[in-house]
Amino acid sequence: MKQYLVKLISGVLALLVAGCSTKPYIIKPAENISSEKPNKIYVVGHDWHTGFIIPANRIQRLVPGLAERFGNADFLELGWGDKGFYLSGEMTAGLVLRAIFWPTDSVMHVVAVSDNVHRFFPGSEIEPVYLSDEEYASLLKYISNSFYRNKKGEIIKLEKGLYGNSQFYAGEGDYFLMNTCNKWTAKGLRSAGMGIGTTFSLTADSVMNYLQAQNKSQAPRVYIHGN
Template sequence: MLLLPRLKLVAKVVLKTILGLIAFVLLYLLAAYGLSRITIHKEANTKAEVAIYILTNGVHTDIVVPIKTAQYNWSSEVPFANTLAKDTTYNYLAMGWGDKGFYLETPAWKDLKASVAFKAAFGLSTTAIHATFYKTITTSSSCRQIMISNEQYLRLVNYITNSFQKDRNGHFINIATNAVYGKSDAFYEANGSYSMLHTCNTWANNALKASGQTCCLWTPFDTGIFNKYTISKP
């Protein structure tokens, strides 16, 4: 007779846990939708001097910059030699920040492990920056050009470089791995902790915020950012 009350108690606990998780997910999605719709507008009266880009693979946002300008030469800290191609003729560098375990252990969604997802969601693992070289960049539904001033670009450079971990000599720390996605990319140790509240897209959104560009108040998803940069219909 004692078994039935215990089973009822367990059932209630399980039900409350499930309902709690559902409520949390709904609240998270509601906050993501609402806060991403609040726009922080770009700084007014600035010059269009440097072209940068935002690039998405449908989930993750990269910030794309010219490899060399008067403000900064990215190849000095993200050398071409760290890629399989070792090609020095690239013109652009795309950088994205994210969970290190996800980057290195999940080449495709089918390879995602529950342990990796859990650690990433709750900020329990380290982070990395994925750097990919491109020879050309073409604007499209997944790529937007943003013109910014030299001063704003310098602020963007500072934001991104501060996201890299550095060795005792102040140089970015390359991650020696075979888990690269192609011949033109490499991984680097990063600062910060990835979580549901601070995702790869939050990082990219904050990069735009730091450089005075149109962005979301907060967003964990790429759609929040790209909704601010829709292509105008003719």
């Protein structure tokens, strides 16, 4: 009986996953990548959730709607997640279970960030990431592909965001057990040529621990522009 239940549950989960969209997909970086890494971005961890902090003008070139909304912002924090969970602004058992076990719509959360990202997020964990031009372009394309677009190719504005000068937008792909907000960040890092595994990168700790280990193993960098 126990084996039957395990097989039944496994079969149901397999059917659910098969019917889900795992977009946005990882972008394969260019094969000939420069060893120079002049581009500095950040990954930020807010307890259970992670996202990217990127110079605003770079992502706005690919997503003009962000330039219209955020103007001359220094940086933009971008995160992807479950629509119902994100828009509610609070964590409840029902929302958590539904988000994990049932495919739901996704959203992008975008926040204008000042030029001092550590001061802007004093209580959050922040790790720098240095990228070549090719790696950076691949990551930006991945993030751009994370926005759902209408037939005119425009991103779709939803509600005001959770904090500061922020906004929700319709996201691309379904949120479910194997396609979480932290896996989205991990897929972005893979798109940027990093070796993080994505299958089990389902928690904020798994993403931030990987970046901490990477930064500890690399020689100190001298970075003039930015933080």
